[in-house]
Every structure is written in C-alpha cells, then in structure tokens.
Amino acid sequence: MTDDPNAREEPSLEDEEFARQLAAVLRASAERPGSDFDDRVMEAVRAVQALTPVSESGWRRQRTLSLPPMAWGALAAGFAIIVSLGTLATSHLVHIGSTPAVATAVTQRPQPSQPPAAPRPVQAAPVARVASAPVARVRRDTVYMVRFVLADAGAHTVSLVGDFNEWEKRANPLTPDKPGVWSTQVALAPGRHEYAFVVDGKRWVADPTADNMADDFDTPSSVVTVGRNGVGGK
Amino acid sequence: MEGAVPPDAQLIATILDGDVDVYSVLVRRYRDGCFRFALRQLGNREDAEDALQEAFVRAFRGLRSCRERDKFQAWLYTIVVNECRTRGSRRSKRERRFVNDVSEEIADPSDGADSAVGDEIAYALRQLPAEQREAFLLKHVEDLSYEEIAEMTGVGVSALKMRVKRGCERLRELLEGVVR
Numbered sequence: 051m052t053d054d055p056n057a058r059e060e061p062s063l064e065d066e067e068f069a070r071q072l073a074a075v076l077r078a079s080a081e082r083p084g085s086d087f088d089d090r091v092m093e094a095v096r097a098v099q100a101l102t103p104v105s106e107s108g109w110r111r112q113r114t115l116s117l118p119p120m121a122w123g124a125l126a127a128g129f130a131i132i133v134s135l136g137t138l139a140t141s142h143l144v145h146i147g148s149t150p151a152v153a154t155a156v157t158q159r160p161q162p163s164q165p166p167a168a169p170r171p172v173q174a175a176p177v178a179r180v181a182s183a184p185v186a187r188v189r190r191d192t193v194y195m196v197r198f199v200l201a202d203a204g205a206h207t208v209s210l211v212g213d214f215n216e217w218e219k220r221a222n223p224l225t226p227d228k229p230g231v232w233s234t235q236v237a238l239a240p241g242r243h244e245y246a247f248v249v250d251g252k253r254w255v256a257d258p259t260a261d262n263m264a265d266d267f268d269t270p271s272s273v274v275t276v277g278r279n280g281v282g283g284k
Numbered sequence: 285m286e287g288a289v290p291p292d293a294q295l296i297a298t299i300l301d302g303d304v305d306v307y308s309v310l311v312r313r314y315r316d317g318c319f320r321f322a323l324r325q326l327g328n329r330e331d332a333e334d335a336l337q338e339a340f341v342r343a344f345r346g347l348r349s350c351r352e353r354d355k356f357q358a359w360l361y362t363i364v365v366n367e368c369r370t371r372g373s374r375r376s377k378r379e380r381r382f383v384n385d386v387s388e389e390i391a392d393p394s395d396g397a398d399s400a401v402g403d404e405i406a407y408a409l410r411q412l413p414a415e416q417r418e419a420f421l422l423k424h425v426e427d428l429s430y431e432e433i434a435e436m437t438g439v440g441v442s443a444l445k446m447r448v449k450r451g452c453e454r455l456r457e458l459l460e461g462v463v464r
Contacts (some may be wrong), residue, residue, distance in 0.1 A: 065452035069424040079402045083319045094341045117340050
C-alpha cells in the first residue's frame with residue numbers, strides 16, 4: 051500500500067483512544083528476552099572487541115609507511131605491492147607477483163567509520179571482518195589485498211566464495227590463525243564485490259560486519275567495495 | 285535513586301576507554317523496550333532475540349560513531365528498526381518462496397479456546413503491512429514522537445502519520461469485539 055499524500059493523515063480521536071488501549075495491553079505483557087540474552091550479547095561483544103577494539107586508544111591510530119625508491123624497480127618489473135592488515139591490528143606488506151600494481155604509501159585504517167553490521171556470538175555463529183588498507187597513488191591496474199577474517203569456534207573448514215572466484219568453494223580456503231579465527235587474503239581489483247563464507251563445506255554465512263544481501267534463493271552474501279582508499283573507499 | 289544511575293553518555297565514555305563490560309549496563313537498560321518492539325514487529329521470540337542481539341552488537345561496534353551520546357536510546361532504536369526491517373524482508377521473501385513451510389506461520393489465536401486479548405492484538409498486528417506495524421508500534425507503544433520516528437526511519441512525518449492512521453483503522457477492523 052502506498053502513502054497517499056492527498057489522504058487525510060491525522061488520526062481520529064477514536065483511533066487515538068483505540069491505539070492507547072492497545073498500547074497499554076502490549077506494554078503490560080512483560081515479555082522479555084531469554085535469561086541468557088545478556089550473556090550472549092556480552093559474549094559476542096567481547097569477541098568483537100578481541101577482533102576490532104572499539105576503544106579510543108591503542109591500534110586505531112593511523113600510520114603511514116613509505117616505500118624506498120628501490121622498491122620502484124621491483125614495481126616496474128610487474129610486481130604488485132599489496133597491503134594487508136593483520137587480524138588483530140598488525141600491519142604488514144605482502145608482495146605478490148603477476149599482477150601489475152603500484153603503491154607508494156600505506157595508511158592503516160583498521161576500522162570503518164560507519165557502524166558496521168553486527169557479528170553473532172562466536173559459539174553460535176561466526177564473527178567476521180574484512181580489512182584492507184588504502185594505497186595513496188593508484189593506477190587503473192592497482193589491486194588490493196583484502197584480508198577476510200571469520201571467527202567461528204565450531205568450524206572445521208571455512209572457505210571464501212565470491213564473484214572474484216566464481217563462487218568456487220575450493221578457490222580460497224581460510225586457514226586458522228589461532229583456534230576459531232580463520233583468515234585468508236585475496237587480491238581484489240577496485241570495484242564492488244559480493245562474497246560469503248562457506249563453513250564446513252555447506253553452511254553459507256554472510257559477513258556480519260559488511261553490507262549484507264541475499265540472492266534470489268535467499269542465500270546470504272555480503273558486499274565489499276574496494277576503491278582508491280581501500281575497502282569502502284571511492 | 286535517580287542520581288545513582290549513570291547517564292548513557294558517561295557509560296559510553298567508560299566503554300570507549302576500554303571497559304567493555306560496562307556495555308552490559310546499556311544492554312540491561314534498553315533490552316526490554318527494544319525486545320518488545322522487535323517481538324511485535326517480527327512476530328516470534330527467536331527472530332526478535334536474534335535481531336536484538338545483532339542490533340546490540342552492531343551498536344557496540346559503531347559506538348564511536350554515536351555522536352550524541354546522551355541520545356543513545358534513539359540511536360539504538362534506529363539500529364533495531366533497521367535490523368527488524370532486514371530480517372522481516374528476508375523472511376517475507378522466504379515465506380513467498382516456501383509457501384508450504386508452516387514453521388513460521390503465525391497461529392490464528394481464534395483457533396484456541398482461551399486466547400488472551402494480548403494474543404489477539406499480536407495476531408492483528410501481524411496482519412498489518414510491515415511499515416504500518418512499524419509506525420504504529422514506534423508511535424503508540426514506544427511512545428516516540430513523529431519527528432523522532434522520522435529521524436530514525438528516514439520516512440517523512442506526513443507519511444508516518446498516514447501509516448499510523450491506516451494501521452489504526454485496520455486494527456480496529458481486525459479487533460472489533462476484542463478491544464473497544
């Protein structure tokens with residue numbers, strides 16, 4: 051039903067009184083979440099904190115790295131310099147061959163400024179994070195190494211599927227960095243990419259920290275946008 | 285004592301200083317009201333709890349972006365509303381696809397001999413289009429102003445008033461004889 055702008059919009063007094071009666075009944079029905087709700091939320095919150103701290107101190111500060119002039123030789127030889135962020139706030143350079151790319155500086159930006167989607171508790175469902183770092187000077191053939199992280203204590207195998215690997219489960223398996231925390235790095239060209247995690251070969255899991263969507267079969271997936279400023283960049 | 289209750293802004297500052305456990309105070313403070321909305325909006329406890337949990341964790345992750353910390357409640361409601369919209373949309377697509385899936389069907393309370401008024405109302409609410417139900421609940425049950433609802437939903441005040449009005453009219457039809 052559409053909102054007809056020409057229709058009279060003010061509720062009648064009868065409607066108001068009726069609504070008050072309904073509201074009183076609904077407010078009085080003291081239904082609450084289950085008794086373990088608080089614990090589940092806090093468990094998930096602590097898991098998030100372990101992966102991406104929200105506190106205002108510590109690893110959130112930005113850092114800039116510059117490549118020495120010698121590095122340009124290697125770049126000219128056709129090697130991509132791709133940057134990845136570690137799972138828990140470390141930053142490092144990764145050199146990957148075969149894809150031409152140029153990067154001159156790296157700025158660590160481990161956390162998006164917008165409120166990201168919420169992760170589920172580690173025990174019941176995964177917590178995931180995508181991280182990347184922006185590259186200061188970009189050519190059209192620049193690719194970015196994007197790190198995908200999934201925390202799922204109950205998983206035995208995890209793989210990354212997306213439009214960048216033809217949704218092939220065997221293409222990008224994640225490896226456990228530590229118990230229950232899985233990660234992999236994928237070189238992505240600038241643009242919009244859809245992806246999902248596949249847990250134990252059959253359970254598709256959207257990334258709760260990213261924009262999520264569902265395809266025509268209601269299979270969950272997520273969207274990461276890679277731009278000149280890294281993940282989420284333009 | 286009113287003075288003994290730390291305001292939201294103070295709690296948020298403490299959390300952002302690294303004391304994550306303080307977040308549980310905010311959870312306890314707002315979970316029941318948010319749950320009431322989510323339950324009525326989504327129609328079952330499981331979905332409501334999932335949506336609320338996700339909303340609380342999302343709020344935690346984005347806590348730094350909550351600029352008006354003394355308006356945490358309204359900010360949280362925005363997240364809860366969005367989460368319910370997302371889940372409701374997914375479910376309606378699923379229900380359209382699996383028409384024989386009875387697991388998520390809402391029972392008609394008239395099927396039972398001892399249906400309470402609350403159940404009748406909950407059932408009637410489920411018959412409303414999601415946007416009318418959302419507007420009605422936020423306005424009349426959560427007692428928010430149209431301006432507040434407009435800010436958190438992105439829907440104009442006039443459209444919201446129309447949704448509430450139509451929702452009321454439909455509920456009166458559905459609940460004739462149950463609520464005067």
